[in-house]
Amino acid sequence: MSGPRGGGGVWRPYTEQLQSFGPGTFTLNSRHDAANCYCGMYAPPYANDPYGTASSYLTVQRPTISSSNSPFYLGGALDSGTQSAQSRLTANPNGAPDDSTVEWWPLAGGNLYTLTSVPSNPLSNDYTAVMQASQCGSYGQVAVSFDGFYSDTFWIFNNAPADIQQMWGSPGDTVIVPSPPYNPGWQTWYQYKVLDMCGNPINFIETTESLSGWSWPNGDNWGTFAPGHWTQNSQFDEWGDFVDYLFETNVAGTNRQVWPGGQNALNEDGSSVGAALSQQFYGGSPINGQGLSLGAFWSMTHYLDHGKSIR
Amino acid sequence: MRHLVWTAVLTALTCCSSYAASAVIESIGSADLIIIGEITGPGTVANGALSFSVSVKRVLKGSAAAPVLGVQFVGGPASRQTAGVPSGVCGVFFLRQGQGQWLVIPRSDPQSPVAGLFYPSDACEAGDPLTGAATTDDIVGLVLHSLYVGVPDDGYVLQVFHSVHSTDSPAVASAAGQLSSSARANLQTLGLAWRIALGDDSALGEVPATIPALKGGPLGGVLVGPIAAYAHVGTAGVKNLGAIATQGAGTPFEYAASMALRALHTTDALPYLQQLLDSANQQVRLNAIAGLSMALLDVPPLIGDPQGVFERALNPAVRKKLSEADGAHVYFAGPDYASREPELIAWWKARAPQMIAAAAGL
Numbered sequence: 001m002s003g004p005r006g007g008g009g010v011w012r013p014y015t016e017q018l019q020s021f022g023p024g025t026f027t028l029n030s031r032h033d034a035a036n037c038y039c040g041m042y043a044p045p046y047a048n049d050p051y052g053t054a055s056s057y058l059t060v061q062r063p064t065i066s067s068s069n070s071p072f073y074l075g076g077a078l079d080s081g082t083q084s085a086q087s088r089l090t091a092n093p094n095g096a097p098d099d100s101t102v103e104w105w106p107l108a109g110g111n112l113y114t115l116t117s118v119p120s121n122p123l124s125n126d127y128t129a130v131m132q133a134s135q136c137g138s139y140g141q142v143a144v145s146f147d148g149f150y151s152d153t154f155w156i157f158n159n160a161p162a163d164i165q166q167m168w169g170s171p172g173d174t175v176i177v178p179s180p181p182y183n184p185g186w187q188t189w190y191q192y193k194v195l196d197m198c199g200n201p202i203n204f205i206e207t208t209e210s211l212s213g214w215s216w217p218n219g220d221n222w223g224t225f226a227p228g229h230w231t232q233n234s235q236f237d238e239w240g241d242f243v244d245y246l247f248e249t250n251v252a253g254t255n256r257q258v259w260p261g262g263q264n265a266l267n268e269d270g271s272s273v274g275a276a277l278s279q280q281f282y283g284g285s286p287i288n289g290q291g292l293s294l295g296a297f298w299s300m301t302h303y304l305d306h307g308k309s310i311r
Numbered sequence: 312m313r314h315l316v317w318t319a320v321l322t323a324l325t326c327c328s329s330y331a332a333s334a335v336i337e338s339i340g341s342a343d344l345i346i347i348g349e350i351t352g353p354g355t356v357a358n359g360a361l362s363f364s365v366s367v368k369r370v371l372k373g374s375a376a377a378p379v380l381g382v383q384f385v386g387g388p389a390s391r392q393t394a395g396v397p398s399g400v401c402g403v404f405f406l407r408q409g410q411g412q413w414l415v416i417p418r419s420d421p422q423s424p425v426a427g428l429f430y431p432s433d434a435c436e437a438g439d440p441l442t443g444a445a446t447t448d449d450i451v452g453l454v455l456h457s458l459y460v461g462v463p464d465d466g467y468v469l470q471v472f473h474s475v476h477s478t479d480s481p482a483v484a485s486a487a488g489q490l491s492s493s494a495r496a497n498l499q500t501l502g503l504a505w506r507i508a509l510g511d512d513s514a515l516g517e518v519p520a521t522i523p524a525l526k527g528g529p530l531g532g533v534l535v536g537p538i539a540a541y542a543h544v545g546t547a548g549v550k551n552l553g554a555i556a557t558q559g560a561g562t563p564f565e566y567a568a569s570m571a572l573r574a575l576h577t578t579d580a581l582p583y584l585q586q587l588l589d590s591a592n593q594q595v596r597l598n599a600i601a602g603l604s605m606a607l608l609d610v611p612p613l614i615g616d617p618q619g620v621f622e623r624a625l626n627p628a629v630r631k632k633l634s635e636a637d638g639a640h641v642y643f644a645g646p647d648y649a650s651r652e653p654e655l656i657a658w659w660k661a662r663a664p665q666m667i668a669a670a671a672g673l
Contacts, residue, residue, distance in 0.1 A: 199644030
């Protein structure tokens with residue numbers, strides 16, 4: 001006991017751990033009395049308010065965590081389109097003192113992500129998805145503590161580009177729907193949408209394709225073709241498009257050759273098969289073949305009307 | 312001998328590319344000079360570049376130092392470069408400075424053998440009232456107006472569609488109605504697509520009548536994107552989506568409508584999602600199951616931030632608690648779908664009528 005002389009006082013420090021009690025409404029109750037043995041006087045027992053002998057009430061909530069965005073695992077890249085493998089987690093101390101010791105805790109699915117401190121803000125950590133979740137609805141868990149008092153568990157889902165759907169023409173169709181040839185050229189035009197692990201469309205993600213297994217059912221009189229691929233970023237803000245072309249690189253002063261079996265017209269009905277090949281898509285990277293396979297191995301057929309030379 | 316020469320020197324190429332959906336806006340931003348001009352002369356090809364002259368009729372952005380500019384198109388396949396340019400044709404040109412030249416920013420992927428170098432225009436005649444710098448909306452308007460210059464084929468309609476589709480320019484909105492009343496079928500389709508993209512539920516109602524004509528052709532692809540992305544929860548729009556799904560069975564229209572119904576999964580959508588459980592298309596059936604699953608979980612319509620809306624609703628911290636049977640049949644996507652589908656379809660066919668009745672207060 002300590003306190004001012006001539007009266008009475010109590011100074012009683014408490015070091016209880018909030019974590020052991022959990023959130024709730026707290027107050028400090030005390031009861032004391034005193035006696036003056038010389039005068040035979042007794043102070044009445046004092047208890048809580050209204051006599052100022054108890055602390056006020058304090059409601060303690062658990063800290064919480066919020067995230068800046070839903071992270072996407074992108075196969076290694078940190079960003080693709082408007083999707084990001086990173087998300088900034090920010091803790092709300094909900095009343096914890098500013099000088100609390102703040103610690104971040106990976107509670108579950110620790111192999112799914114890394115947490116990196118943000119030097120400028122101890123209340124934040126950067127979450128980076130390093131692996132996609134096992135399935136739609138499988139969440140990792142993170143918590144933050146203030147002097148050992150843990151936050152609510154924060155659940156976070158490592159989504160990923162997982163599928164691609166073709167909107168116009170159907171994969172595996174023996175007859176696909178080519179768009180009309182531009183003048184000149186032979187193209188096949190498709191609309192695609194990249195879907196996430198839950199089958200929902202993703203906006204703005206880079207997608208590439210690779211082409212392999214070429215065959216030329218009607219022969220090839222256009223010289224040395226270059227089986228391979230060429231890719232470009234695609235912004236799937238609504239429904240993305242890939243436009244495939246087959247064409248002959250012409251030489252100045254010469255005329256374009258007619259493709260074998262061609263009808264020499266701009267009518268697709270009169271076209272013949274130019275090339276058959278396999279097509280595979282990747283999402284999450286602008287670099288062909290990198291990112292995540294979208295699981296589509298489709299057969300593709302290019303039709304040629306090969307009639308109208310550009311010369 | 313000729314064939315041998317071809318074999319030796321030709322390198323035919325297949326390439327795959329994509330259009331950025333807002334190509335016009337990107338071009339406006341990256342161009343140092345945008346003009347309406349008339350091509351003078353056939354052009355020449357040298358050192359991998361196509362060079363030609365353009366007589367400047369109006370400057371829309373930047374500053375032209377001379378009344379006739381020498382411009383180049385560099386890059387892309389040689390077939391583009393040898394194509395020449397049509398002398399005397401008027402167009403809107405997007406140019407940037409580089410290598411001491413004015414370089415053409417093509418209206419589509421420069422790797423394409425058919426990359427267009429300009430948007431056709433009819434504003435080159437003497438005395439044209441256009442003067443002064445133009446706003447972004449003015450330029451988008453000129454691109455849209457190019458649809459009425461000459462007789463655009465379906466391919467050009469597609470290019471314009473992709474060039475301006477995702478812009479939020481009011482020029483697109485004002486063009487949509489005008490295109491819809493065009494006498495040309497391809498322009499009508501374009502107008503219909505943009506009206507749908509702008510949320511016009513009555514435009515959705517016009518789609519079923521167009522399906523027979525469009526289902527085998529390329530321009531239907533202009534419509535299916537906006538249908539699939541339709542994100543308005545009004546009863547009329549949802550019912551029109553249901554009609555598209557029903558009357559478009561077996562076509563990409565059915566799939567597109569099923570995507571929208573899945574995302575919205577409102578009370579009005581439930582009967583259509585139930586019907587789509589019987590679709591011949593596996594992806595449509597999956598969309599029906601996923602839409603009914605979201606309705607059961609009280610997931611809000613996936614509008615605005617679909618991923619965020621969905622993930623927040625599915626988050627274990629707040630997810631609605633379902634009965635064991637319901638929880639076991641909530642399904643969205645996964646590699647096991649094919650093996651699980653028969654049981655899932657059978658279960659949801661029994662469950663959906665109960666959901667519909669409950670939603671109706673029966």
